[in-house]
Amino acid sequence: MYETLGYAARTARAPLEPQRFERRALGGADLLLEIAYCGVCHSDIHQARDEWGGATFPMVPGHEIVGTVVATGAAVKRFRAGDRAGVGCMVDACRRCASCLRGLESYCEQHVSWTYNGTEQDQKTPTQGGYSTQIVVDERFALRIRADQPLERVAPLLCAGITTWSPLRHWKVGAGSRVAVAGLGGLGHMAVKLAASLGAEVTLLSTSAGKRADAARLGAHDFVLVTDDDAMARARGRFDLVLDTVSAHHPLARYLELLRLDGTLVLVGAPDKPLEVGAFSLIPRRRSVAGSLIGGIAETQEMLDWCADHGIGADVETIPVSAVNEAYERMLRSDVRYRFVLDVASLRR
Amino acid sequence: MYETLGYAARTARAPLEPQRFERRALGGADLLLEIAYCGVCHSDIHQARDEWGGATFPMVPGHEIVGTVVATGAAVKRFRAGDRAGVGCMVDACRRCASCLRGLESYCEQHVSWTYNGTEQDQKTPTQGGYSTQIVVDERFALRIRADQPLERVAPLLCAGITTWSPLRHWKVGAGSRVAVAGLGGLGHMAVKLAASLGAEVTLLSTSAGKRADAARLGAHDFVLVTDDDAMARARGRFDLVLDTVSAHHPLARYLELLRLDGTLVLVGAPDKPLEVGAFSLIPRRRSVAGSLIGGIAETQEMLDWCADHGIGADVETIPVSAVNEAYERMLRSDVRYRFVLDVASLRR
Numbered sequence: 001m002y003e004t005l006g007y008a009a010r011t012a013r014a015p016l017e018p019q020r021f022e023r024r025a026l027g028g029a030d031l032l033l034e035i036a037y038c039g040v041c042h043s044d045i046h047q048a049r050d051e052w053g054g055a056t057f058p059m060v061p062g063h064e065i066v067g068t069v070v071a072t073g074a075a076v077k078r079f080r081a082g083d084r085a086g087v088g089c090m091v092d093a094c095r096r097c098a099s100c101l102r103g104l105e106s107y108c109e110q111h112v113s114w115t116y117n118g119t120e121q122d123q124k125t126p127t128q129g130g131y132s133t134q135i136v137v138d139e140r141f142a143l144r145i146r147a148d149q150p151l152e153r154v155a156p157l158l159c160a161g162i163t164t165w166s167p168l169r170h171w172k173v174g175a176g177s178r179v180a181v182a183g184l185g186g187l188g189h190m191a192v193k194l195a196a197s198l199g200a201e202v203t204l205l206s207t208s209a210g211k212r213a214d215a216a217r218l219g220a221h222d223f224v225l226v227t228d229d230d231a232m233a234r235a236r237g238r239f240d241l242v243l244d245t246v247s248a249h250h251p252l253a254r255y256l257e258l259l260r261l262d263g264t265l266v267l268v269g270a271p272d273k274p275l276e277v278g279a280f281s282l283i284p285r286r287r288s289v290a291g292s293l294i295g296g297i298a299e300t301q302e303m304l305d306w307c308a309d310h311g312i313g314a315d316v317e318t319i320p321v322s323a324v325n326e327a328y329e330r331m332l333r334s335d336v337r338y339r340f341v342l343d344v345a346s347l348r349r
Numbered sequence: 350m351y352e353t354l355g356y357a358a359r360t361a362r363a364p365l366e367p368q369r370f371e372r373r374a375l376g377g378a379d380l381l382l383e384i385a386y387c388g389v390c391h392s393d394i395h396q397a398r399d400e401w402g403g404a405t406f407p408m409v410p411g412h413e414i415v416g417t418v419v420a421t422g423a424a425v426k427r428f429r430a431g432d433r434a435g436v437g438c439m440v441d442a443c444r445r446c447a448s449c450l451r452g453l454e455s456y457c458e459q460h461v462s463w464t465y466n467g468t469e470q471d472q473k474t475p476t477q478g479g480y481s482t483q484i485v486v487d488e489r490f491a492l493r494i495r496a497d498q499p500l501e502r503v504a505p506l507l508c509a510g511i512t513t514w515s516p517l518r519h520w521k522v523g524a525g526s527r528v529a530v531a532g533l534g535g536l537g538h539m540a541v542k543l544a545a546s547l548g549a550e551v552t553l554l555s556t557s558a559g560k561r562a563d564a565a566r567l568g569a570h571d572f573v574l575v576t577d578d579d580a581m582a583r584a585r586g587r588f589d590l591v592l593d594t595v596s597a598h599h600p601l602a603r604y605l606e607l608l609r610l611d612g613t614l615v616l617v618g619a620p621d622k623p624l625e626v627g628a629f630s631l632i633p634r635r636r637s638v639a640g641s642l643i644g645g646i647a648e649t650q651e652m653l654d655w656c657a658d659h660g661i662g663a664d665v666e667t668i669p670v671s672a673v674n675e676a677y678e679r680m681l682r683s684d685v686r687y688r689f690v691l692d693v694a695s696l697r698r
Contacts, residue, residue: 052629099610107610107634109586170635237458253623261448261456264637267628274602276623279616282640285456286519288613289638291631 001025002032005347006060006132007321012050015325018347019058021128023136028075030136033085038130039064039156039314040340042186042247043270045328047117051272055117062130062342063089063115064158066151076139084145086304088158089294091115091127091141103296105141131321133347143301146308153313156186156339157304159294160314164191164243165303166295167266168198171241175199180239181220182255184211187245187268189315189338192218194303195243197310203239205255214337218315226254237261237285245269252289256281264288314339320346350374351381354696355409355481356670361399364674367696368407370477372485377424379485382434387479388413388505388663389689391535391596392619394677396466400621404466411479411691412438412464413507415500425488433494435653437507438643440464440476440490452645454490480670482696492650495657502662505535505688506653508643509663513540513592514652515644516615517547520590524548529588530569531604533560536594536617538664538687541567543652544592546659552584554591554604563686567664575603586610586634594618601638605630613637663688669695 001022008019026032044061046052065087069079079085093100094110106112113120116129129135145154164187173179177200181191184206195202196219203222204215212223224231237260244255247269253276255265267275267289277289295303307313315338319327327340350371357368375381393410395401414436418428428434442449443459455461462469465478477484494503513536522528526549530540533555544551545568552571553564561572573580586609593604596618602625604614616624616638626638644652656662664687668676676689 104610109610252626261453261458267631270628270632274625274627277601277626277638278623279619279640281623282616282638283619283642284640286639286641288640289626289631290635291628291633291637292635293632 002134002136004132004134006128007324008058008060009048010058012048012055012057016048016131019060021060023134026071026073026136027138028073029138029140030073031069031076031079031085031139031142032071033065033067033087033135033137033142034070035065035067035130035132035134035344037066037152037155037318038062038342038344039159039316040324040327040331040342041159042331045331056126059117060128060132061116062132063087064155064160065115065130065135066145066155066158067344078139078144079142084147084149084151086143086145086154086158087115087130087135087137087141088143088162088300089115091137092121094121103298105296106293131324131342133344141297143297143304145304149308150313152316152318152341152343154304154307155341156190156314156316157307158300160186160190160339161194161307162294162300162303163187163268163292164245165194166299167243167268167292168195169295169299170292171264171266173198173200173241177201177241178239179203180205180224180242180258182242182244183246183269184215184338185245185334186339189218191243191245192220193312196220197306197312203235205242232257239263241266243268247271249273249275252276253278253281256287256289259285259287261285262287264290267291316341318343322346351483351485353481353483355477356673357407357409358397359407361397361404361406365397365480368409370409372483375420375422375485376487377422378487378489379422380418380425380428380434380488380491381420382414382416382436382484382486382491383419384414384416384479384481384483384693386415386501386504386667387411387691387693388508388665389673389676389680389691390508391680394680405475408466409477409481410465411481412436413504413509414464414479414484415494415504415507416693427488427493428491433496433498433500435492435494435503435507436464436479436484436486436490437492437511437649438464440486441470443470452647454645455642480673480691482693490646492646492653494653498657499662501665501667501690501692503653503656504690505539505663505665506656507649509535509539509688510543510656511643511649511652512536512617513594514543515648516592516617516641517544518644518648519641520613520615522547522549522590526550526590527588528552529554529573529591529607531591531593532595532618533564533687534594534683535688538567540592540594541569542661545569546655546661552588581606588612590615592617596620598622598624601626602630605636605638608634608636610634611636613639616640665690667692671695
């Protein structure tokens, strides 16, 4: 067992505090990863505060984990000590169901072991996340990170990156596609970068005029202020895909109008209350509203390799782990461009 | 010009009454169709009572029209006098936009000329529907009906048939597909017949236990009572497609749970108020909610031919046109199995 120092929420109403806990002993297929950085995802707040229900405490959040392999089990084949590696939103799945066999482990029909606030495949042992010094993970759920990549900018790819990459790929975005990204936060800024890198014509939809310059800098070709009725009317019927990263409640009808025939609005943000969908927003152009999770492991690796090849990383603000509670407050005010990353070395000093 | 006798709503609050009006003179590409039967669609009520807004009066409803060609313009190639023909929900479209060129005239980007409560391509001349003795229509928007088909059972195929056929085809339903049909009315009963004829395993979802026997008779392989929590739980994750024909407000979350990975719920009924869609109903299995209209002309012909080949017609109750107001009231009580068809010959007596 590996004694580990992390930052944990002890209850839904408590700030995160230092906590010691144990990682499992290294199994034959396991890696021990010394964590260098961990991104801070909005879902960390939702779960640490039990806003989605069913949270278990104490909870060490964090699922945008990057670091260095320091030990490997006897059967490990794809990693060795000294390699860089990442862990995303899941650390295991059944590996046998139709979804797992198709490489869609996040849609496992049996049980996904989420990286924290979840359980291992025994459905009992709690999992703990990356706001901590180290993690033990099966190599099949670890991702390869090239040695030349800036680790702190890679960390958010493990959730924000794959959550936006997966729908872009599933809905076949490429050259000639017209993609609108709704919302410019952690997910949105990755969506803009990734969609542009795939050759799409990218438009940012935002309720904040102040995001216009950043949208262009990140690679968007156009910007539409959602509160500007004329601009929205001009954009009507224009997009193949609206990638909706907004996690606050918002009027879907306005966004659906922007889709062309057979266009799809994909929810990747997760508003806690249901959204309203009018039949007349969908029927006349055979539009769809879909939802999408993170991708599977192979797709996550594909995305990491793509980002390395194309020089894509997240825009981050690196902070010590002790600043995480303040970071949560700033995230709730959208005061970060565009992802906090915890410098986990700060826990070892 | 052809003097025509129809039944019209003169205002949104008036019952339908006999009214004389004129059909245009026969153009080179036009057919004059003596109408034999016209199906009564739920949308006729919505429009005659202006429940969707924007209705124009006087209004002769009816878009499930079948009859016999009695005259043809000089340029008509595909029909001659004596042929049987049908007219569905549209009588024209721009014929030049990307949708029209793909045979998706109902999704015309310029202007669909709906069969009634619409306008011709000049966007001024009102159209009038099939609760009337005859209609003049461009042959490109007329459908061929085989001489051996029972006309009154064919009529509802022109709307109820194609509205359910088009999504079954678009979402590639066939042998091995698992399809649930929500609601057993005019649309639902056609959806069950057509999905079964395509080789799908069909389940009827209904809030009425009394529909179980009819569902089986129409070809459904299974029946789930939507109010039975245990039965609904057992059906969770089972279907590739839920074809939702319910036009009353209903809780989508219950139906979405029934979809497997990448499954789609297609709205073809059109509740007038928005439906609630929770992000968590969609995201964990990458589900979609879509809407679908009637199909294009070529697809409508394909469906009519399929139905002729497979002995499929609507289950109808044939009534004189003078009974249409009473029929509306019975439809609002779901007191019809499953489509009223007006015997238009009753207007000529």
